[in-house]
Amino acid sequence: MKIGELAKRTGMAASAIRFYESRGLLKVASRQSNGYRDYPEEAVTILTIISDAQQAGFSLDEIKQLLPADVSSWLHDELITILQRKVADIEILQTRLAQNRALIQHLIQLIESKPEDMDCKLNAARVMASLGLNQEQ
Known part of the structure; x- marks a missing residue:
């Protein structure tokens, strides 16, 4: 074709x-x-x-490893190993994403809990201090 x-x-x-x-x-x-x-x-x-x-989520190099020279001759054990490795990579990524999400949600909560009479500069300092960050570093 x-x-x-x-x-x-x-x-x-x-x-x-x-x-x-x-x-x-x-x-x-x-x-x-x-x-x-x-x-x-x-x-x-x-x-x-x-x-x-x-x-x-496979890279082109990973895909190249997966693809056999002949479609009818997949190497079963090798294929399973590569697929299991990708599942493990995805699980690590999911954990990291969940941690990032929690951190960002916490940051949003900190920023939104700004006292009414506090200006943005002081609020930024308050948020940084509560995160254990010193702005003068």
């Missing part, structure tokens, strides 16, 4: 397909006599895997 049809079937831009091909994520397409790329049917599957993996 030509790159235009592949782009339409995957929802990707032709430039993205060429990019994945240049990065070695997608096998180099054969060329027709007129120079057009001719992609096999499995290219749709590979590009879908690439897109889904990117949305799940």
Whole structure:
């Protein structure tokens, strides 16, 4: 299939397909006599895997490790290990995000609890002091 049809079937831009091909994520397409790329049917599957993996947080290098040379020959144990590692990375990120969220919510509460008669400069000093930060450092 030509790159235009592949782009339409995957929802990707032709430039993205060429990019994945240049990065070695997608096998180099054969060329027709007129120079057009001719992609096999499995290219749709590979590009879908690439897109889904990117949305799940995998880098292109990680995706390249995941993709076998032949789609029908996945290395089960290696694939499971990589996927489990990504789940662990996501759990660490979730913990960090929850901590960041709690810190920001605490900061909002501190800022909003400004006494009515206090100006913004004094309130900033009050907030910094309550966070254990000294403005003069």
